[in-house]
Amino acid sequence: MGFERTYNGLFVGLTTLDTIYLASNVPTNNQKIVASDFTIAAGGPATNAAATFSYLGNQATLLAALGTHAIAEVIKSDLAKCQVAIADLAPNNSQVPPVSSIIVTQSTGERAVVSLNAVKTQVDSSDIPADILTNTDIVLIDGHQMAVGQAIARLAKSKNIPVVIDGGSWKSGFEHILPFVNYAICSNNFYPPNCNSVTEVFAFLDRFGINNIAITRGGDSIQYLENSEIKYTDVPQIKVVDTLGAGDIFHGAFCYYIMRKSFANALIASAKVAANSCKFFGTRMWMNQGQL
Template sequence: MEKYGLFVGLVTLDLIYLAQSPPLNNQKIVAADYTVAAGGPATNAAVTFSHLGNQATVLGVVGSHPMTQLIKGDLANYKVEITDLNPTTQNAPPVSSIIVTQATGERAVISINAVKTQATRESIEPEVLQNVDIVLIDGHQMTVGNEIAQIAKARNIPVVIDGGSWKNGFDKILPFVDYAICSANFHPPNCQTEDEVFAYLSGFGISHIAITHGQKPIRYLQDGKAGFIDVATVQAVDTLGAGDIFHGAFCHHILRESFTTALQQAAHVAALSCQFFGTRRWMHS
């Protein structure tokens, strides 16, 4: 049965190149391949959630600059709805330029995040959480994310955070979070070790926490019980967006399965995505 997911955060335009290496100063290089897609953690998660047979809506700032047509076209392709927090803005959307190294699949990224496109809580439509089964917040629209998390908690809608990196204001959202799925780069204030990160998040009453480490095992804490989940080893062509795809797949599986099974299945989907160039081609495999 399809579920409804609301994905709150960053919407970018991603220009993705496959090359032998990123360029050095004053060097010009020719890419072996190239693709354009909508991007951002919440956006890629929404596309994955939709691809797995659900209905997904992205809540973020898109606007009406001519470049947004590329974002809107890509998301329409993957049946992802957009609820635009600032539909009339003429500002260009954030653009990310990404170079993926052919031999390793590692990526180098230059981008502008949502710092210049912050929306206010007045931008939120009252019915935005109607029929929603799960909410994911990536922290790039902190004010809106905070408001949505509180409403979701009051309505018993599970809230997932994508803890790719610590962002100021996350501490206001954490009391309303059910699932904290973080990367090894997630460092809350005064947390030097992973044990401290687990303790910090547990202090907010979050009972389900996981930290991913790329191809290394996922470490998790479920109701105080710790464990590890192995991740399949694959020949990575492109690791771009793997974390976002993991989060989208997790949102799909957690509505149907246990926490550890959802982590396993999400890792499986993310590993599949790494075997293809760009953030979309794995879906057509």
């Protein structure tokens, strides 16, 4: 990365332990299958984005609920390897953190996921550390800790810190975060209330004064809004091994590149990173073997 400035990012939201299997197919009812490969890693949109942001050369802090359970220690160990700092919203919680079971289909790279997400680990905004935004240059919010996300977004806006949302899907409460958002990076599964088309999604987000909006569509081109016009940028075409976490990785890369490039060029660079990650099994192997 040369002598580029290092930026500090705060990533707010979900942390899980991902158990990831590579298999020939997803099992049917009452079927047992044997996986051809297996890995575990800390997961969740904000978590994978933080790991990516750190890998690219910045300083990442994850604001999430972890606690003291033995599984939380496994998550912390993986994040330590990724050089991601942790601000724990539930440091005294002894309950098991969310665990995701994931099967990646070997022939297509598509994934099937069963997860509890943050349903049982919601915390109040009063649990936010008082100095959490000190020296922070950019914030990403994935919407899984909505009360915390709302408070952080409002505070970041007051400090002129850019806020990015990971719009993987619409979550109730996002409407209270959107007024403070600078960059809305959404998937094509993100449909706010009464929105049934991409045009309506862009119009919905634009009404909140968000000037930079993009919708990723897997291996298809990215749609984005620039000067009130919907434009497209292609993504790299690759042989896909595993799509797990690609959107999260895109968001982490976007937080890195938007501090250095224009909106359109940050999207292009982020798509390259996300596509590269899909060449490898799991959400970490690309960091060990991939070339950007």
